[in-house]
Amino acid sequence: MITGGAGDIGLATAIRFGKEGASVALVDVKDMANAAEQVAATGALVRTYRCDVTDYGDVERTVEKIVADFGKIDLLFNNAGIQGEFKQLHQYPVDDFAKVIQVNLIGAFHVLRSVSARMVEQKGGVIVNTASMAGVDGPVNMAAYGASKFAMVGLTQTAAKDLAPFGIRVNSISPGFMGPGFMWDRQVDLQAAVGSQYYDTDRNIVEKQMIGSVPLRRYGNIEEIPGTVIYLMSDDSSYVTGVNVKLSGGI
Numbered sequence: 001m002i003t004g005g006a007g008d009i010g011l012a013t014a015i016r017f018g019k020e021g022a023s024v025a026l027v028d029v030k031d032m033a034n035a036a037e038q039v040a041a042t043g044a045l046v047r048t049y050r051c052d053v054t055d056y057g058d059v060e061r062t063v064e065k066i067v068a069d070f071g072k073i074d075l076l077f078n079n080a081g082i083q084g085e086f087k088q089l090h091q092y093p094v095d096d097f098a099k100v101i102q103v104n105l106i107g108a109f110h111v112l113r114s115v116s117a118r119m120v121e122q123k124g125g126v127i128v129n130t131a132s133m134a135g136v137d138g139p140v141n142m143a144a145y146g147a148s149k150f151a152m153v154g155l156t157q158t159a160a161k162d163l164a165p166f167g168i169r170v171n172s173i174s175p176g177f178m179g180p181g182f183m184w185d186r187q188v189d190l191q192a193a194v195g196s197q198y199y200d201t202d203r204n205i206v207e208k209q210m211i212g213s214v215p216l217r218r219y220g221n222i223e224e225i226p227g228t229v230i231y232l233m234s235d236d237s238s239y240v241t242g243v244n245v246k247l248s249g250g251i
Helices: 008-019 033-040 056-070 094-122 143-166 182-194 203-212 226-233
Strands: 024-028 046-050 075-078 125-130 168-175 244-247
Touching (some): 008 024, 008 075, 008 226, 024 056, 033 046, 075 094, 075 226, 094 143, 094 168, 125 143, 125 226, 143 168, 143 244, 168 226, 182 203, 226 244
Parallel strands (some): 024 046, 125 168
């Protein structure tokens, strides 16, 4: 089960799971027809489920449908999220802060709560949450996103301890700057628009500043994420739980 299945990270991971022979349940509020077609091209069984993760009732109904269709949920990639606005704290929109927390934290908890309950019944499962480097080192001009991802790391650690007695492992990944594409361009453009002391107002210079902060001096490629998720869900990591893996081009 992959939430945020229509997004770049969710889709790339779904395709990799399909190639590994898994059956895939894609979950998103967006249209997933194109995503499902790409996953199906791997030969995998794939089904789509429209779900608003901020609505716990909707999450419960969706999880029930997935279990009915597939028999059980062995693996959960809890990945749905939004970036929110880019503003300095004293100017950050109150309504946007609430929206980002609602999706990135409360929505993630809803999915974690619902799926883990089924995994407890089946006595096993593996969960990977999507956090962020923004949840490791507070990002400038991203109060809501940073807060939500710091909380996701903490939620992962608590969930790992609570669910370990039931044979369920919970870990998280924290991607750093990823590109190219819409999310990279959006982040560069909006950081330039803020006009803070941390980034220039010229988006071309901002791009260089962001890349320059990465030890490997490049952004990560979306295709570099699925392998880490696969590893955390595999038997090769059967003794790994409560860990947050940073994908940041450095330490």
